[in-house]
Amino acid sequence: MALRPVMVNIKALDHSTVGRFWADALGWSAYSSGATTYVGPSGGLVWPDPVVLGIDVVPVPEAKTPTKNRMHLDLATTSDAHQAELVRRVKALGATPVDVGQGKVPWTVLADPEGNEFCVLEPREVYRDTGPIAAVVVDCANPRAMARFWDEATTWTLHEVTDDHAVLRSAKGVGPYAEFLRTPDAKTVPDRVHLDLLPYPGDDKTAEVSRLRALGATDLDLGQGDVPWSCLTDPEGHEFCVLALP
Incomplete structure (x- = not known):
């Protein structure tokens, strides 16, 4: 027995607008089921997708607080020119620059129209075959403990673990990575x-x-x-859901 990650859930005041942003940013399509907006590869809705992690944008009544999300997406690029073009494009779609204390780094930190942080990475060989989402990145206090839990919880394969970070990916070697990074700040809001x-x-x-x-x-x-x-939290309090089979 085990579980497979199938999508990233993003809460939004306006799920249609945020869904369209992510669809345009990733070069995917937005599919509305009425209550939520699902974002996945173009060409017709396939769920669960056998390769990618889709994005499901769900409506909530509360706006995002100023506190940085403890989970965010890293977007992959293939060249310096691609990185620059993607940054220009997502800004035109409504993304805004964000300072999370990153200092001078080769990637660009931005937020979607409702303030959810994400990064446009410089080209990295490790992400050459992930698709537009390079990684789902999770801030945590103890990457080794997170690696133990998520390695047992899912069918994803543990690629690397140190005191500072842990990396998992689908056992099929496709789609984005899940990366747990040690950070000094504690979780304070949902x-x-x-x-x-x-x-x-x-x-x-x-x-x-x-x-x-x-x-x-x-x-x-x-x-x-x-x-x-079913709604649950992992040992460090990160929320996640176990869905029912379709």
């Missing part, structure tokens, strides 16, 4: 961005949730009521 996990066909969601609790996950009550998914 995450605006989180991962959604899905059981494999034939697996039991209730059993999977019980297994996650045994690994150190905690049930989370967001006022979601009676819904088909």
Whole structure:
């Protein structure tokens, strides 16, 4: 038994606007199911996608606080010219520069129209085959502990772990990486961005949730009521959801 990450969930006041931003930024399409806006590769909706992590933008009544999200997306580029062009394009779409204390770095830190931070990376060989999203990056206090939990929680493969960072990726060697980076700041507000996990066909969601609790996950009550998914937090309090099979 195990789970697969299938999408990045982003909360927004205006899910349609934020969804269109991410679709245009990634060169994907926005698919509206009414209540949310799903962003995935163009050519028709495929869910769960066998390669990429889609983005599901869901409406919430609260605006983002000034506190930096503890999860963000890194976007891949193939050349210096591509990086410059992508930065120009996302700014034209409504992205704004953000100072999170990064100093002088080769990547560009921006925020989407509702303030969710993301980075446009300089070209890196490691991300040459990830698609437009290079990595889902998570701030944490203990990358080794995060590696133990997420390696056991999902079918993704642990590529590297040190005291400062841990890296996982789909066992198929496709799509983005998940990277856990040691940071000095502690989690103080609910995450605006989180991962959604899905059981494999034939697996039991209730059993999977019980297994996650045994690994150190905690049930989370967001006022979601009676819904088909389960809300949890990992051992450092990062929210995530286990979805029901379609």
